[in-house]
Amino acid sequence: MSEASAVPVTLAVGARTDTGRKRAGNEDSYLAVAPAFVVADGMGGHDAGDRASVAVVAAFRSKVPEGPRTSIDAVRTALALADTEVSRLAASTARGAGSTVAGVALIEHEGLPCWLVFNVGDSRVYRQLGTDLQQITVDHSLGQELVDGGSLRPDQLRDFAQRNVITRAIGAADSAADSWLLPVTTGERLLICSDGLTGEVSDEAIRATLTMTGRAESAADALVKRALDAGGRDNVTVVVIDVVAGGSPAVGEEPTGERLGAPSTESTIDATTLPVRVVR
Template sequence: MTQIGSGNVRHRVTLPDGATVTMSWAAITDTGHRREVNEDSYVAQAPVFAVADGMGGHAAGDFASAAVVTRLAEYGGRPVIGTPEIDDALRLAVQDMDRVVGVTDEGSGTTVTGVALGEVAGEPAWLVFNIGDSRVYRLVGGVLEQLTVDHSVVQELVDAGQITRDEADTHPHSNVITRAVGFHEAPVPDYRAIAVEPGTRLLICSDGLTKELTSYGIRHFLVGGQKPERAAHDLVEAALGNGGRDNVTVLVVDVLAVTRPA
């Protein structure tokens, strides 16, 4: 487990065009009740916020997730980053994994998902990225939306109409993912750009949360939490209370204000 950054109650970023974005955030991770080691890692350091869920055995999974967030954290402190920087960080993380001899014969790997503050067509934008089945959600005006699409066997079955979304949550292959960072392969993230708007709350989480809470439960705690740290704490506690079968990591980011240049 690697934790880079923590919470910030008020952080203002000045973008290259003079616009400012004020935000707050909080991050919490827990090993859960059934795991001996926490293989989740996160980076919460503007302009990048990401969660990685390692796999491949205790040592391998922990190292893989740490490699990813460590590389992403190298861009911390910049006002914005773009998809080329994210691509480079993931590519270098895979190289870091390959340099470690003796972790496992098959290699190591991890999911990764997150958001990065960037610009699209001169406007502030969140660059949402993911590989695997960790997720990003957006809450605006009380409406919760999942921004990422799982790279998993059950998601492919849902897309093909062979099972329902509810059936996917209890499917025996729910842990089988179809894309990862590592295992000696080039990382291929999905990207999505969304506007940076005041009043937006973003949730970045490992599947240890979504295994235990439905979207209705997630929305309940995101709406009820007055501050990011309260919402993050309540989400993790609820996941543990519902079984805590896996490592659970939660990162909540609030956009407090956006001011554009005159």
Template structure:
């Protein structure tokens, strides 16, 4: 099987929320690449920064994507956001999280990439797994054993991010994961994950069969929880063309796929691929 054999059903939705004057989030649904970007820096800075990410990835629409293409797009976005930041006293930046369909060893894989605290989740067999790792002060303290994971939601500086496009550190994390029939991926800004618990996200994805209804229900939950930030979601269902296995059963394959990518395949990019 190849990328061309994968059938997807996709829906996306974004909302300004109840407290913000403008929507600084941007979305891209341009198979084989999908992403969410959460801009920072205020109106005419944050929204331009997130839009610059979309513009940088738009040329990949309908293309056969390789890992280096994602790194190149991130580099283009960084250059534009740096220029935008120079025009504004507060600066400008944006998160970006996304997935791209790529062929690896003759099989379709997701290339998951992330800079900042927007997230990619995988929902399969009624179970929810966060695939990305937040680049935030709170998460770094959890990783260092200085903050308990269960205390993260009440941590006063939980929204301080440590990497972003336009920031001194814009290095992207990425992972290769086999595409699995029946799985559902969720891409979201922290306007969702900051308002709605993982358990509520899991339940919402489980109860809503169509991606359109799932996207609408998730945004609705974020607004009902306070809507303090812009909220954006992309819901991707794998209908067919992927592996006929549970995601947990493919762990060994994920590690082997990541390990086989040599440094030369990533030359000139800022997106080191690793096992997840």
């Protein structure tokens, strides 16, 4: 183990989930214990959606033990188990079942602590450094495909009537995860959230809330409150992570992505391959 990797990463974490103002039950689940932080948004209606998101979180609890670090292999295994369990659940229900997932995991890469960021579906991971907010993950959704294809402007996405139609999900025919590597940076703040937040609150409002709130717990509370005040039409779940110490110093540069492998073309998650982009 290198000298750099021996330095512990100190985190402050806040998490909150709420049923919202319109739904009878909460189909979101989350995990907020190092080294893995995950938000899952279940689909399939009452009971099935709830059970799908719980199965995703249970897979991470089972395959990513608590501790200071984990590995890419452990995350691959957790995603594969989640897909297996949700697929089994979907086959047992008349309406089927599925779940989105977004999350980060602390790993070591080239002797330095890094975040492995991953997602399937339209739950998201954001990174804030100073007053700048960047969405790291890319939604697997019909709306995002139209934006990528030039048929829809990014500023039209929040008002797009079919924005909730997702193109990948855990337990679905296409459940391939995308992933990125980011160096852990002291002073950064990460946000993992379900679309119950982003469907109600703009990125600018999210940025302002994260900037104006101090503690991670206060930020999580404030974000959920904003979603509820805006209508709360869906379940809303947020996990806020502050890197207090142990990361690299901030360099003040805008992160850029580099693809290190082609996305999987398999219809289900392949536990042996997880395409990773490096964000520097």
